[in-house]
Amino acid sequence: DTGVSQDPRHKITKRGQNVTFRCDPISEHNRLYWYRQTLGQGPEFLTYFQNEAQLEKSRLLSDRFSAERPKGSFSTLEIQRTEQGDSAMYLCASSLLQGAPNEQFFGPGTRLTVL
Amino acid sequence: AQKVTQAQTEISVVEKEDVTLDCVYETRDTTYYLFWYKQPPSGELVFLIRRNSFDEQNEISGRYSWNFQKSTSSFNFTITASQVVDSAVYFCALIGVGAGSYQLTFGKGTKLSVIP
Numbered sequence: 307d308t309g310v311s312q313d314p315r316h317k318i319t320k321r322g323q324n325v326t327f328r329c330d331p332i333s334e335h336n337r338l339y340w341y342r343q344t345l346g347q348g349p350e351f352l353t354y355f356q357n358e359a360q361l362e363k364s365r366l367l368s369d370r371f372s373a374e375r376p377k378g379s380f381s382t383l384e385i386q387r388t389e390q391g392d393s394a395m396y397l398c399a400s401s402l403l404q405g406a407p408n409e410q411f412f413g414p415g416t417r418l419t420v421l
Numbered sequence: 422a423q424k425v426t427q428a429q430t431e432i433s434v435v436e437k438e439d440v441t442l443d444c445v446y447e448t449r450d451t452t453y454y455l456f457w458y459k460q461p462p463s464g465e466l467v468f469l470i471r472r473n474s475f476d477e478q479n480e481i482s483g484r485y486s487w488n489f490q491k492s493t494s495s496f497n498f499t500i501t502a503s504q505v506v507d508s509a510v511y512f513c514a515l516i517g518v519g520a521g522s523y524q525l526t527f528g529k530g531t532k533l534s535v536i537p
Contacts, residue, residue, distance in 0.1 A: 339524065348425075348512050348527030349466070362522040397466070399525075406473070407454050407516045407523040412466035 310413035312398050318419045319388055326384045327416045331400030338381050339410060340373060341397040342366065349397055355381060356403065388420045423448045423517050427528035434503050435536050442498045442531045444513030450474075452518040455489065455496045456525065461509040472496065503535045 311330045319325050331338045337356050341349035352371070353363045357378035367373075370388075375381040385392055395417050399410035424447040434440045446455065457469040470480065472489050480487045484501045500507055510532045514525040 337523070346529070348529050349525070351524040354522055354524060362524070395464070403523070407518070409456065409468040409471050410525060411468065414465045
């Protein structure tokens with residue numbers, strides 16, 4: 307296992323369509339995070355999982371967004387009825403929680419373009 | 422609320438010059454962690470360093486060094502003898518331990534261009 311992987315790397319969709327992204331974390335990592343990054347900005351937190359439990363969601367995560375992490379392994383992020391404002395890079399990160407917050411390892415991201 | 426400010430949007434230096442990237446943070450947590458990440462043109466964020474709020478020792482790793490000053494809430498990053506491969510966007514980030522999520526709060530980044 308060489309790192310966090312994300313699929314697809316690029317997604318172009320039309321407004322109103324649904325899209326789903328996948329993240330495979332580093333295998334022994336128990337925490338998985340989703341962030342969104344727009345042009346010229348730093349990543350912004352969306353949600354995170356500890357094992358299979360989704361423990362926090364940002365107010366950025368509208369009800370059109372849903373995330374899952376079945377069995378505490380890979381995670382999916384679905385956006386329903388996409389809007390042009392959803393165009394961004396969606397980043398997944400994983401870490402191993404051992405008391406203090408360790409560094410989060412990021413995947414290459416999925417770049418979403420909504421036409 | 423937590424906030425990270427990177428006032429320098431873009432910096433250009435000539436190869437072999439030293440460059441310092443500034444980072445100022447705000448948090449109400451007494452225990453917190455500071456990070457620097459590098460985002461090269463390929464786009465993948467690369468972890469550089471983690472520092473906790475109780476350790477104000479400066480750190481040096483090769484050409485990289487970090488200056489943490491609690492009194493001014495700053496965590497600056499210096500690259501000595503810059504190289505073209507250092508060209509990237511650099512992000513400073515913060516985790517406040519008061520929030521159990523340990524979510525990273527990022528600054529807007531500083532784009533560093535090293536000119537040969």
